[in-house]
Amino acid sequence: MGRHPGSVRRQGRARRAPCSARQAGIYSRSRSTTDEKALLERITYNPQIFGGKPIVRGHRLAVEHVLGMLAAGDNVETVVSGHPWMEREDVLACLAYSRRVVGHERIEPLLVPTGT
Numbered sequence: 001m002g003r004h005p006g007s008v009r010r011q012g013r014a015r016r017a018p019c020s021a022r023q024a025g026i027y028s029r030s031r032s033t034t035d036e037k038a039l040l041e042r043i044t045y046n047p048q049i050f051g052g053k054p055i056v057r058g059h060r061l062a063v064e065h066v067l068g069m070l071a072a073g074d075n076v077e078t079v080v081s082g083h084p085w086m087e088r089e090d091v092l093a094c095l096a097y098s099r100r101v102v103g104h105e106r107i108e109p110l111l112v113p114t115g116t
Contacts, residue, residue: 043097076091
């Protein structure tokens, strides 16, 4: 019996941990490539807004700010309610964008000579 990726085992039973990503629906179903492409089209940039950082649909809301709100424990509904123009798919687009960025990230050790 497989466990849900967001579950934790306590006292012999699996319980789902609270997770904004699950609330956003990314665990409940897999997204096709076309769905992800449509979501990623919501992420834009403008060199005059936040120095060209990725933003949501041309508005003055950076992807990193949305991710920060989710990381702080806000759910999707709270994030969306704070911006009248924002839709649930915009939050999903931020998550899809960050997954893409982290998916290509590689960490390599820095070797520093000790001098001995």
